[in-house]
Amino acid sequence: MNVLIYLVPMALLLGLTGLIGFMWTLKSGQYEDLDGAAVRILPDDDINDEQPRAKA
């Protein structure tokens, strides 16, 4: 059972990392605009603005 000495803290640490990650996403406003994130990925920002393009 010696394996528990490092496995248990490791499991807790991983869980805690997840929680901290969640809190960070919440704090940085990533749940404010869920639909926006889905569509913002579509435009090609690197292409010149002036070129007319069909709507997505």
Next chain:
Amino acid sequence: MAEIIDLSSFVEHKAPGLAHMTLAVDGVGCAGCIRKIENGLTRLPGIVDARLNFTQRRLAVDWRDGEIDAARIVKTLADIGYPAHPFAPERVEADETRQARQLLRCLGVAGFAAMNVMLLSVSVWAGNVSDMTQETRDLFHWLSALIALPAAAYAGQPFFQSAWRALRSRALNMDVPISVGVVLALGLSVYETATHAVHAYFDSALMLLFFLLCGRTLDLAMRRKTRLFAGNLASLKAEFAHRFGGNGELVQVPVSALRPGDRVLVRPGELIPADGCVVDGSSDADESLVTGETVPRAVGPGATVYAGSINCSGALTVQVIAAGAGTLVDDVERLLQKATEAKSRTVRLADRAARLYAPVVHVTAALTAIGWLLAGASLHDAIVIAIAVLIVTCPCAIALAIPAVQVVAAGQLFRSSIILNSGDAIERLAEVDTIVFDKTGTLTLPEPKVDAVSVDPDILQRAARLALSSHHPLAVALAAEAREPVPYPGAVEEPGRGVRVTIEGREARLGSKSFCGLDENRNDELQPAAACDREASFIFFTHAGRTAAIPIRQTLRPDAEAVIAALVARGLNLVVLSGDRPEAVEPIARRLHLTHWLAGVTPADKIAAIEQLKARGRRVLMVGDGLNDAPALAAAHASLSPITAAHLTQAQADALFLGERLMPVLGAVTLTRRARRLMRENLALAVIYNAFAVPVAVAGLLTPLIAAAAMSGSSILVTLNALRARLVRDAPDETAVTPRTERARTDTAAGATESGLKSGLKTSLELVP
């Protein structure tokens, strides 16, 4: 228009020299829109940041003071093609946003803790049937306590606070048994751990919190979404008024910034922005939105005009008066207040369930403890079993039963063009057995339409193009018929009389009878029907010796007949209450085969009629759009308004419907009835779960493993049942073309949901006392 626009009431200053404004933006539908809006704005000088929230359809703009102003930003957006209006967030909304963040944080903590404790618990359960030593089990239990206690203290706050508030006001709510259950489960587990016992309930307590928080989050998310949409609509509809400044110059201000004593200019075709007294000018006021009366009233200096009416013919200068005693809006407000107080007394299904539930649970637990003591068990064992009962009955499934259905139903209603204003509207809409309709703007379309059949198409096209140059409401209706919306160059409007222009070398005139050179008192041969057609208003057109009287009338919503027939087929009683004249109401009622109608009804009469229906045990759904309907909307059991309704009216309605069709009314009734049936099923499922779990717990056979399985099992079952609503094909959509096919479609759609509907309908009818 080189007019000054004053939007300063919407601009905030978060830092010196840095201005911030939130705008509700209309017409955003795709990724391209985001880019167009954000890039279009950031290109302007002085703009620091522009970010569009696609979910909320709101734009946050920051700019450096002095380099650009709010009006320029709004104008730029309009030029890009997106009408926008500054948005002043309500207090409620800010509160809910804060609450939603807090709930999400609690949900995160509860989720993390539940996962980790479960990890340890599963090991213990596995170890208990194999070779785990007592030391290892104790270590795992202590580790669980280390995670569970602080996590529950944090994530349980929403429940503890609410339970404490309820207890302080000597009441019971759902949160009381929840809080008691969680605290006792944790306390017992710590005691058991300290005494090296085999079972600890840390995982049950945390899982309970996690599931309950899911329910709360869903519930709040739905309420926030509907409030967001309602808020956006309200600000997009916000009107501007032309106010005279100190030096007689005109300034455009939002109507909300008008104060008593201000003088405003109302041009022909514009809405009168506030209650007031006419100082200068004379015109006709179309008060159909306020009173339902479709014939305009002549107003001159000294006359009182009401907010929401349309100025038809001449420019008016109006002095804004305080909503003092005796004005129409004041009357309406007073009636409203009374009606709203009465409504807040109806109890929601969830609260009714909670009121019943809490005492039953506590009494069962107490009886269990006493029973075991009498049967000779030790005090420790009796308490452990009683707490197990409390844990297992904690209303996990009950707390999810209703929010889960509400979220699914709100989404479905939204797809059927219905926007909910209040969360408990679903339950109330489902209960109605009588529908009271307003006529103008509800059964009929809000804007009058040209009766094109009786007019030569060539003349109609010329008249329509000429009408583009006028602001008169009748001309606006006529202009909608123009195939190419290009106004004739050089058209001259004579306020209050008509428009004239030279086409192909000869003068064309559009306007009143006398303006077109016809004898005012003669009902001439050109339109014999005109004399007896009292429903329609006429606009006259003359060009090159040809004359035409173009009838413009209130038209029924395109699917009104089919929807009314379908509602009658579902056993609903329909009544029409209109503020309009009997001769305008009667033909409409006849066409819809409605026998119960009343005309010339005042707002107070409408309430009286609804009260009468209520006294006979009817649950009334009021559908109306006028300012005169607002008190009736509040008094009725449930209420619906078209999106075109007056501002105050919209605020009162439980739900708003979009579009030209009446179909959403039918959709609202069928969808909410289905939702209500699902809510009841869910509550029944939760009760069945308890019927199995409670005896096991009372018998003292409950282990943490069984508790965990039962709890998550019932929660998942309830959620799946709520999602079942999405499997049924959505009721009638908005794409039908002609009334005839529409009728056929309605019938098939009705058939598809009929079997499901019948039971729901029957139960809800049986419930009416």
